[in-house]
Amino acid sequence: METKTLKQRLENGEFAITAEIFPPKGTDVSGVYEKAGLIKDWVHAVNITDNQRAVVRYSSLALCALLEKRGIETVYQLTVRDRNRLALQSDLLATREFDIKNVIALSGDLPLLGDHKEAKPVYDLDTIGLLECIDTMNNGKDLNGHTLNRETDLYLGAVCNPGYIPMELQIMTMEKKVKAGAKFFQTQAVYSAEHYKEFVDKTEYLGAKILAGILPLKSARMARFMNKNVPGIDVPEPLIELMEKSPDPIQDGIKIAADLIAEIKEFAPGIHVMAINFEEKIPDILSAAGFKKLPG
Amino acid sequence: MTVTEKKTKEKILNLIKDNDNFFIIGCGECATTCKTGGENEVAEMKEFLTQNGKIVTGGGVCQTTCDIRLVKKFIRGHKEEFEQSDALIILACGAGLQAIRQFSDKKLISGTNTLFLGTTERLGTYSEFCMECGTCTVSQTFGFCTKTRCAKGLVNGPCGNATKEGKCEQGSDKPCVWVEIFNYLKENGIEDQFMKIQVNNDYSKAHKPRKIKDYKKVY
Numbered sequence: 133m134e135t136k137t138l139k140q141r142l143e144n145g146e147f148a149i150t151a152e153i154f155p156p157k158g159t160d161v162s163g164v165y166e167k168a169g170l171i172k173d174w175v176h177a178v179n180i181t182d183n184q185r186a187v188v189r190y191s192s193l194a195l196c197a198l199l200e201k202r203g204i205e206t207v208y209q210l211t212v213r214d215r216n217r218l219a220l221q222s223d224l225l226a227t228r229e230f231d232i233k234n235v236i237a238l239s240g241d242l243p244l245l246g247d248h249k250e251a252k253p254v255y256d257l258d259t260i261g262l263l264e265c266i267d268t269m270n271n272g273k274d275l276n277g278h279t280l281n282r283e284t285d286l287y288l289g290a291v292c293n294p295g296y297i298p299m300e301l302q303i304m305t306m307e308k309k310v311k312a313g314a315k316f317f318q319t320q321a322v323y324s325a326e327h328y329k330e331f332v333d334k335t336e337y338l339g340a341k342i343l344a345g346i347l348p349l350k351s352a353r354m355a356r357f358m359n360k361n362v363p364g365i366d367v368p369e370p371l372i373e374l375m376e377k378s379p380d381p382i383q384d385g386i387k388i389a390a391d392l393i394a395e396i397k398e399f400a401p402g403i404h405v406m407a408i409n410f411e412e413k414i415p416d417i418l419s420a421a422g423f424k425k426l427p428g
Numbered sequence: 429m430t431v432t433e434k435k436t437k438e439k440i441l442n443l444i445k446d447n448d449n450f451f452i453i454g455c456g457e458c459a460t461t462c463k464t465g466g467e468n469e470v471a472e473m474k475e476f477l478t479q480n481g482k483i484v485t486g487g488g489v490c491q492t493t494c495d496i497r498l499v500k501k502f503i504r505g506h507k508e509e510f511e512q513s514d515a516l517i518i519l520a521c522g523a524g525l526q527a528i529r530q531f532s533d534k535k536l537i538s539g540t541n542t543l544f545l546g547t548t549e550r551l552g553t554y555s556e557f558c559m560e561c562g563t564c565t566v567s568q569t570f571g572f573c574t575k576t577r578c579a580k581g582l583v584n585g586p587c588g589n590a591t592k593e594g595k596c597e598q599g600s601d602k603p604c605v606w607v608e609i610f611n612y613l614k615e616n617g618i619e620d621q622f623m624k625i626q627v628n629n630d631y632s633k634a635h636k637p638r639k640i641k642d643y644k645k646v647y
Contacts, residue, residue, distance in 0.1 A: 255582065258581075296590070
């Protein structure tokens, strides 16, 4: 990975690429090391999800710390679903010593959608509350204004959904997130560069760096499933048909993602690749989109 | 109103298995409206117990089961049948059941599950609009309590997971309250006011168990 941090790249106006890795269900992190190893020379930072889909997994904080130790810059995903404000702040205080530089604040999927449906959802703070909290901690105070012996040093991010309806509501919420301290966003998966361009134009006034979510398709079935079940995802019908007729859907999924990235990189400050259990294809996708292996 | 539902047959059978003589107490307030603890439900429970080989020593509907004073009066009025029982079946909310505990050491069996503070749409259809958090911020969110009506209790929502029909990801029958707020603002031509919503979550008055002792003069 490069010596420049994600923050430096984005703030300097240089194109940034992040990718997402899920922590394991279990104590063995070797699979994550392997995946991170495959993509580390292609992306600028790696997101580690926080019990995504409300399924119990290895700690996001711990995994970020382990990857940072191996020289891989991470984006620490933190949801407000599982921790109250005491636990959130306590975990955030640990980030500096572990050299974790980026954090993404999320609300988190509801426990009812996960593998521990009986869990008590926390949501003590909401995403905007968490962003304000981290911003305060970056300035040397805890949420209630008590002095910290050393401040956190975190580049603050949030998420957004370019396919959200009504769009004005999503943009106003993003504006609130920016006011609460968010400097960058990673989006829900997008499939149309044209639609995404409209979203970029509408959100330009926010001054935030928005990384377009790229989720490579593996099959027509996957596309249909997401269209039906994932709010904001809208895979255009011609792409689904193409996948359906394809003799090699994996290869075509890679090509579709690469073409989309090639278009988006012309007007967006970066992309965020969510190649669910498909991380080994990230170098192929990025290479097909015209990127080269990172120097160093 | 406190909304209750009946416990399942299997649950009740399991709860009553160790006792023989039962006294049933319903409630004339919310449980009567919810049809979980009125005269009919007390009679229905009596029949159910009898069918299952139990003896019902008596029973009835207490005017207000969550009022300790009225519970006392009710029990006094049914002294004999009450004393003959070795367990009580309560068809009221949890607040009512525990008021009864103040007067009796008998085994208490709840025949209901207490669900939430409900707003009545029509008889039998109730919605939870208020979670009794103790720090009301509903006027800041235009008369929609997002702590209660947003599945995540977001006070500065929405999240990004509402469906395009404006439903919560939790279930297709649940509207996203944040979309409802936005639609309300839009219909009234004041959507710019959405940006003014800024609520802090304060749960310091929600710490259980809560009790108040006096009426306060404020104005």
